[in-house]
Amino acid sequence: MELTPIMDPEALNRFLEEDFPQLHTDGKVFEVTNVAAGTIVIRLLPNDRHLRPGGTISGPTLFALADVGAYCVVLAHIGAVALAVTTSLNINFLRKPRPGPLSCTCKILKLGKRLAVAEASIFDEDGDDLVAHATATYSIPPR
Known part of the structure; x- marks a missing residue:
């Protein structure tokens, strides 16, 4: 079954800015670049x-990137459902990231009516080495 996105990067970024302005309290740091x-x-x-x-990005920041990214991949395919919530997230920190931009590719592993499972792969923006890998499950509220 192929998944068809219903939100593009602009819609996802606008949703984050309007519904989760606290993400950008100190300036815009998260940006969906591709769907x-x-x-x-x-x-x-x-x-x-x-x-x-130690000259690296903190673990809580990597965790937040994985969570926001996995949330966005789910929303990209179900629409702007603000009350979809994380029920679990497991992350493995694999390498020390450089203190610069990071890129996170998120993929849906399963999309059901009530639960979605996604994975997040985090890379230094200018590198090919995986920095962290996470899997996340989201509860989707009934429509």
Whole structure:
């Protein structure tokens, strides 16, 4: 079954800005850059609050990127359902990311009526090495 997105990057970014303005409290840091069948790409432009000692991006920031990205890939395919919520997220930190932009590719693994499962693969924007990998499950409220 091929998944057809119903929201494009502009619609997803507008939804995040309007419904979750706290994401961009210190300036816009998350941006959906691509939407395709069953997948999205979201970019993180970190600022100082996303860094930790040792010259790297913090674990909580990587977790947030995976969560926001997986949420966006689900919304891209079900529409702007603000009350879809994370029920679980498991992340593996694989490499120390550089303190710069990150790219996160998110794919839907299963999209049901009540639950969606997605994976998020995070990369340094200018590299091919996987920095972190996560799987997430979202509860979709009844329509």
